[in-house]
Amino acid sequence: MPKLFDSRDSAYRAPFGAVEEGTEVLFRLCLPRSPHCSAARLCMEPDGEQTRSFGMFWAGMEGEDHEWWDCRYTPETAGLYWYWFELETDEGSRRLARRADGQADCRMGTDIQPAWQLTCYEKDFVTPDWLAGGILYQIFPDRFAVSGEPKEGVPSDRVLRNDWGGQPVWKPDEQGRVLNNDYFGGDLLGIERRLDRLKELGVTCLYLNPVFEAHSNHRYDTADYERVDPLLGTEEDFRSLARTAARLGIRLLLDGVFSHTGADSRYFNRKQRYDSPGAYNTLCSPYARWYTFTRWPDRYASWWGFDTLPEVNKREPSYLQYINGRDGIARRWLREGASGWRLDVADELPDEFLDALRCAVKEEEPDALLLGEVWEDASNKQSYGHRRRYLLGRQLDTVMNYPFRNAVLDFLTGGDSVELINLVMNIVENYPPQTLRLLMNSLSTHDTERALTVLAGEPAGRHGRAWQAGRELTVGQRERGLCLMKLASALQFCLPGVPCIYYGDEAGMEGYRDPFNRGCYPWGQEEESLLCWYRQLGKLRRHCSVLVEGRFVPLLSPPETLCFLREEEDGSQLLCAVNRGETEHTVFLPDRWRNTAVSLGGGRIEEQVLHLPPLDCALAVLSYE
Numbered sequence: 001m002p003k004l005f006d007s008r009d010s011a012y013r014a015p016f017g018a019v020e021e022g023t024e025v026l027f028r029l030c031l032p033r034s035p036h037c038s039a040a041r042l043c044m045e046p047d048g049e050q051t052r053s054f055g056m057f058w059a060g061m062e063g064e065d066h067e068w069w070d071c072r073y074t075p076e077t078a079g080l081y082w083y084w085f086e087l088e089t090d091e092g093s094r095r096l097a098r099r100a101d102g103q104a105d106c107r108m109g110t111d112i113q114p115a116w117q118l119t120c121y122e123k124d125f126v127t128p129d130w131l132a133g134g135i136l137y138q139i140f141p142d143r144f145a146v147s148g149e150p151k152e153g154v155p156s157d158r159v160l161r162n163d164w165g166g167q168p169v170w171k172p173d174e175q176g177r178v179l180n181n182d183y184f185g186g187d188l189l190g191i192e193r194r195l196d197r198l199k200e201l202g203v204t205c206l207y208l209n210p211v212f213e214a215h216s217n218h219r220y221d222t223a224d225y226e227r228v229d230p231l232l233g234t235e236e237d238f239r240s241l242a243r244t245a246a247r248l249g250i251r252l253l254l255d256g257v258f259s260h261t262g263a264d265s266r267y268f269n270r271k272q273r274y275d276s277p278g279a280y281n282t283l284c285s286p287y288a289r290w291y292t293f294t295r296w297p298d299r300y301a302s303w304w305g306f307d308t309l310p311e312v313n314k315r316e317p318s319y320l321q322y323i324n325g326r327d328g329i330a331r332r333w334l335r336e337g338a339s340g341w342r343l344d345v346a347d348e349l350p351d352e353f354l355d356a357l358r359c360a361v362k363e364e365e366p367d368a369l370l371l372g373e374v375w376e377d378a379s380n381k382q383s384y385g386h387r388r389r390y391l392l393g394r395q396l397d398t399v400m401n402y403p404f405r406n407a408v409l410d411f412l413t414g415g416d417s418v419e420l421i422n423l424v425m426n427i428v429e430n431y432p433p434q435t436l437r438l439l440m441n442s443l444s445t446h447d448t449e450r451a452l453t454v455l456a457g458e459p460a461g462r463h464g465r466a467w468q469a470g471r472e473l474t475v476g477q478r479e480r481g482l483c484l485m486k487l488a489s490a491l492q493f494c495l496p497g498v499p500c501i502y503y504g505d506e507a508g509m510e511g512y513r514d515p516f517n518r519g520c521y522p523w524g525q526e527e528e529s530l531l532c533w534y535r536q537l538g539k540l541r542r543h544c545s546v547l548v549e550g551r552f553v554p555l556l557s558p559p560e561t562l563c564f565l566r567e568e569e570d571g572s573q574l575l576c577a578v579n580r581g582e583t584e585h586t587v588f589l590p591d592r593w594r595n596t597a598v599s600l601g602g603g604r605i606e607e608q609v610l611h612l613p614p615l616d617c618a619l620a621v622l623s624y625e
Helices: 188-192 195-200 235-247 317-324 329-335 351-364 402-412 417-430 451-456 465-469 475-494 528-542
Strands: 025-032 039-046 052-055 057-062 066-073 079-089 092-098 104-108 116-121 136-139 205-208 212-214 222-228 251-256 293-295 340-343 369-372 440-442 498-502 551-554 561-567 573-579 585-588 604-606 609-612 616-622
Touching (some): 116 417, 222 329, 251 329, 317 329, 351 369, 402 475, 417 551, 451 475, 475 561, 475 573, 498 528, 609 616
Parallel strands (some): 251 340
Antiparallel strands (some): 039 079, 551 561, 561 573, 573 616, 585 609
């Protein structure tokens, strides 16, 4: 039976997905004859504006008992457009409202019901080509690799560890504080000396957690944006890392923490570590306007209430100039060899700041990357009372893709494959294609539990750090978890966007929440089978052009399996199928896949049937012939 409407089917809405401003969009309904529809209307509501109705035209029959109605609409300006359909029938007014799968439900009356989203982006919106089809690798600098080279100017109040691989300090001190001041000594030269190993994984871009001077091991409490943290090395070490990486075809993405600074910084200077006066020392400080005091000096706005992280007024002209000016921080580190910025808590950076940052970065280096930390669907995100316009062409190039991470891990731990497909299709439908191809697809990050622990361990739930500190996977859990990690990474590497390996995931690292997810890389103790699997995925990705911008096409499969294609316009395809279940499953494939050899995984294709063993997968490629 025909569908009433399906926003993901070009027979009903064309073109599919987000569109450039000025693009004509065709909308078509296929309605049953029995209610005798006498009028159909497209209702279009530009975000924050009044709804307008457009009459649809009768466009012919579909068989003997269905009929087509259609109309065309052209969004002229960038923004979000919400739409639905209203019908007049012999049975009264009806409304077609959106289902989770993009199809339509017919409902009585015309009260507000779920609407479809049409994203319209600016005509000149371009994103860097160099990341498309690549592989990101996230490094927490203190915990990746130690060069052993001596350092100068390291503050004396840091606790330097000599037990690489030991558990990070998590217990509060006598005052109940967790200082995050234990360091294992990972540094920039250590990273540089491991670049060949990262090249073997197929890595094309390193995302470094903060490298600027700060007085915690995570370095999200910036003390000086102009200086590399002395325990990580020098500015010349950074330039050397950038040069060596570039020779290997690897770029550097820096973490920009611009919503707050550290209280122990040259700008605030609460501990008076710095000679120059900070905002805490005197209101005559050049940085005093950066902060909001309710009672100087001890009461001030801070990030999520942490008084060690005073919040910055991002609209303050002197701060805007400091970060985004001609000689500002954003440009300076691009000149030193960085290829872009990952923006911490992007939803706490106002539009004025993001607009200025994009202008500065793109003027300095047109193909530099701007990637934002956004945990939800970034196309329709609301923060601080208004809709954000991250992805419309004047702010971010792309974002961290937490929705995919959550969906993949949920599916592999017992969730519904239909829900995963719907979530992926929502992102594919809502995001501009130039953003979609660069999505940062992670399974773990410094802010989340390690994927291996999520897949095989007991859920942390509300358990505190003491419980988390004492938990490791059993032998049986780990064996199962490693199988699931292969399935998760197969999905991660084949879904739209760019896979981002969190350092050590490929080596089988475990860990619950911060700080247990930030352990030391286990050099010489890697899980070799998993590491080999990641290298194979990297090789496949390097040689498979369909993973750059290929269309995502879900295939019908049993509930415990997930099967989809990536498809190029020339007909080239990649098949990705995983079976999270305990029994073998079969999937019927299109005829052209008959007896195709599987490139990776234990699955096999016999005639048109894909056989998937339990806890296994199949990746296969068909090139255009």
